[in-house]
Amino acid sequence: MIKGVYSGCYRQHPIDRILGTDTSGFVDSDRLTNDQPCDENNAYMVCQPSIVRRALESLPVIEGYTFLDLGCGKGRALIVATEFPFSAVLGCDISRGLVASANANANANANANARILATRFPDRTKMRALVSDVRELIFPTGKLVIFLYNPFGQSLMSDVLSGLLNGLEVDAIEHVFIVYCNPVVADAVDAIPGFRRWSADTYEYAPNELNFGPTASDAVVVWQSVKNAIPGESAACRRQVNIEGSTAYLD
Ligand SMILES: C[S@@+](CC[C@H](N)C(=O)[O-])C[C@H]1O[C@@H](n2cnc3c(N)ncnc32)[C@H](O)[C@@H]1O
Numbered sequence: 521m522i523k524g525v526y527s528g529c530y531r532q533h534p535i536d537r538i539l540g541t542d543t544s545g546f547v548d549s550d551r552l553t554n555d556q557p558c559d560e561n562n563a564y565m566v567c568q569p570s571i572v573r574r575a576l577e578s579l580p581v582i583e584g585y586t587f588l589d590l591g592c593g594k595g596r597a598l599i600v601a602t603e604f605p606f607s608a609v610l611g612c613d614i615s616r617g618l619v620a621s622a623n624a625n626a627n628a629n630a631n632a633n634a635r636i637l638a639t640r641f642p643d644r645t646k647m648r649a650l651v652s653d654v655r656e657l658i659f660p661t662g663k664l665v666i667f668l669y670n671p672f673g674q675s676l677m678s679d680v681l682s683g684l685l686n687g688l689e690v691d692a693i694e695h696v697f698i699v700y701c702n703p704v705v706a707d708a709v710d711a712i713p714g715f716r717r718w719s720a721d722t723y724e725y726a727p728n729e730l731n732f733g734p735t736a737s738d739a740v741v742v743w744q745s746v747k748n749a750i751p752g753e754s755a756a757c758r759r760q761v762n763i764e765g766s767t768a769y770l771d
Contacts, residue, residue, distance in 0.1 A: 528731045528732045528733060529544065529545060529546040529565050529566060529732070529734075530544065530545060531544065533566065533596075533729070533732050534728045534729065534732070535569050535596065535599065539599070539640065540636055541594075541596075541599060541636050542594060542621055542633065543566055543593070543594040543596035543599065543621075544566065545564065545566070545594070546563065546564060546565055547563060547564035547615065547617075547618065548563050549561050549562055549563045552564065552615040552618075553614050553615060553616070560672045560673035560676045561614060561672050561676075562591070562670055562672055562673070562766075564593045564594075564615065564618055565669075565734065566593060566596050566733070567596055567669040567733075567738075568725045568726070568729045568732070568733055568738065569600045569729070570726035570729055571701060571725065571738045571740065572596075572597050572600040572601070572667070573600055574721075574723045574740075575721075575723070575740045575742065576601065576665075576699070578718075578719050578721065578742065579665065579697055579699075579718075579742070580750050580752060581750065582605050582606055582665075583607075584662070584663050585606055585607060585663040585664060585665050585697070586606060586607055586608040586609075586610060586660045586662060586663065586664050586665070587601040587604070587608070587609045587610065587665045587667060588610045588611065588612075588659070588660065588665070588666055588667065589601070589610070589611035589612075589667040589668075590611075590657070590666060590671055590680060591612075591613055591614070591668065591671025591672065592611025592612060592618075592619075592622060592649050593611075593613055593615070593618045593622070594618050594621040594633060595611055595621070595622030595623075595633045595634065595649050597667055597669065598610075598611050598622065598633075598634075598647040598649065599633060599647065601647070601667070602637055602641065602644040602645055602646075602647050603644070605645070606645050606665070607645070607662070608645060608660065609645050609647040609648070610648055610649070610650070610660065611647070611648075611650075612650050612651070612652040612654065613649060614651070614652070614654075615651075616651050619650065621633060622634060622647070622649035623649050623650075633647070634646065634647050634648060634649070654671075654676060654679065654680055655676065655679055659683055659687050659692070661687070661692045661693060662694055663693075663694050663695045663696075664684075664693060664695075664697070665696075665697045665699060666680075666684070666697070666698045666699065667699045667701075668698070668699070668700045668701065668703075669701045669702060670701065670702040670703070670704050670766070670768075673704075674705045674707075674708050677705045677708045677709070678708055681708065681709060681712055684696055684698075685712070685714050688714065688745055688747045693745075694747075694748055695745055695749075696715075696744065696745040697742060697743070697744050698715065698742065698743040698744070699740065699742050700740065700741050700742070700743070701738050701739075702738055702739060702767060702768050703740070703741045703761055703768045704763055704766060704767075706741050706761040706768065707761070709741075714745060714746050714747070715743040715744065715745060715746065716743060716753070717741065717742070717743055717757035718743060718753045718754065718757055719740075719742045719753065719754040719756075719757050720739070720741045720742075720754070720756060720757050720758065720770055721740055721770070722737050722738070722740075722769075722770050723737060723740060724736060724737045725737060725738075735767060739761065739768045739770045741757075741761060741770075742757075759771050
């Protein structure tokens with residue numbers, strides 16, 4: 521709670537002022553669900569659009585890929601992903617309330633973020649979020665960009681990686697990029713031979729985002745599946761990830 525207040529998460533973020541969406545806020549991990557307590561779920565804190573944008577710009581290809589934010593909250597990263605030519609823009613979150621803010625349906629939440637985006641930008645790929653614990657998620661097939669903004673701890677991350685590896689093994693998944701912002705359990709991905717690094721960068725918040733998040737920059741590490749790997753990884757992709765508290769820094 522203290523981290524949420526002092527990091528500026530509660531202040532209305534510029535993206536919400538500009539678009540009329542509601543993605544700002546902070547929800548502590550023990551208030552995410554009533555019925556599925558899990559001490560590995562991290563609080564709802566929101567990524568900076570400029571960081572997501574720069575991370576996605578670093579990918580060699582977007583066309584033909586499905587964007588999937590694991591722990592999408594109210595859908596801020598989904599909103600940014602609609603700026604890119606993904607085939608589908610999807611998210612899942614364990615919190616019913618956060619997904620209601622992300623989504624729109626015919627009966628509820630007329631101002632939900634997906635509806636606002638679809639009205640303002642009818643030509644963009646539509647965003648859609650669903651309520652699901654990642655432990656129960658069935659991954660989409662084809663080519664995937666998995667996005668994470670430090671949503672959970674090591675064992676949930678291992679479950680996610682096993683699911684992706686299974687999908688790759690049975691050819692349901694063709695190729696995967698894992699775009700991990702604030703990669704606190706980067707070790708879990710590095711330990712798996714089926715994935716290899718694509719890039720490792722630190723991006724500064726855009727000037728108008730300063731004081732709307734806990735820091736002024738975010739580390740972002742990107743991996744891809746060894747299966748159908750695309751050549752051209754960055755020379756600095758193997759930079760070491762160091763952790764201080766709940767923040768990852770690159771050497
Ligand atoms: C740090 S927030 C990131 C929100 C969003 N991805 C963004 O970048 O703005 C982490 C999110 O992960 C969700 N989460 C945590 N554990 C989860 C789980 N086991 N399954 C699905 N979502 C989970 C939380 O509800 C929270 O919204």
